[in-house]
Amino acid sequence: MTNVYRALGDSTRRHILRMLKQGSKTQKEIVEAFDISQPAIKKHLNILLEERIISENLNGKYRIYSINHNTLQTAYHEMLQFIGELLDDQLVSLKNYVEKGEFRDEEN
Structure with missing residues (x-):
């Protein structure tokens, strides 16, 4: 890469x-x-x-x-995929956090 x-x-x-x-x-x-x-x-x-x-x-x-242009286009797509995977991981973590209801404990 x-x-x-x-x-x-x-x-x-x-x-x-x-x-x-x-x-x-x-x-x-x-x-x-x-x-x-x-x-x-x-x-x-x-x-x-x-x-x-x-x-x-x-x-x-x-x-x-x-x-x-081919190298730049490939690098661009690889970067988008990498960023997408990072964001997906963050969304899964947020989903797990919300589903566990841990944020409610912090409010009390």
């Missing part, structure tokens, strides 16, 4: 993804959008690549980056 939290946990990486949402970009275009060094941007790109959130293609001497 992709570690979306790692990939999206940094504001620079989120900004890169917002840029790529507009369409594919070269590494140079991405670097020029920030006030940090090219090696620092490359580290952020590598994390996004490692988590398969983006893909990289070579076009001559240029590296072109794009969003990997």
Whole structure:
């Protein structure tokens, strides 16, 4: 499973993804959008690549980056399922609590 939290946990990486949402970009275009060094941007790109959130293609001497929509869609569905399971567990706990009537004892 992709570690979306790692990939999206940094504001620079989120900004890169917002840029790529507009369409594919070269590494140079991405670097020029920030006030940090090219090696620092490359580290952020590598994390996004490692988590398969983006893909990289070579076009001559240029590296072109794009969003990997399939990975994001899968991660989105996995996150929804995880959150749904957490909420289901909480609802079961609440149901059990109410059925036992324990809240009435606290009122007295």
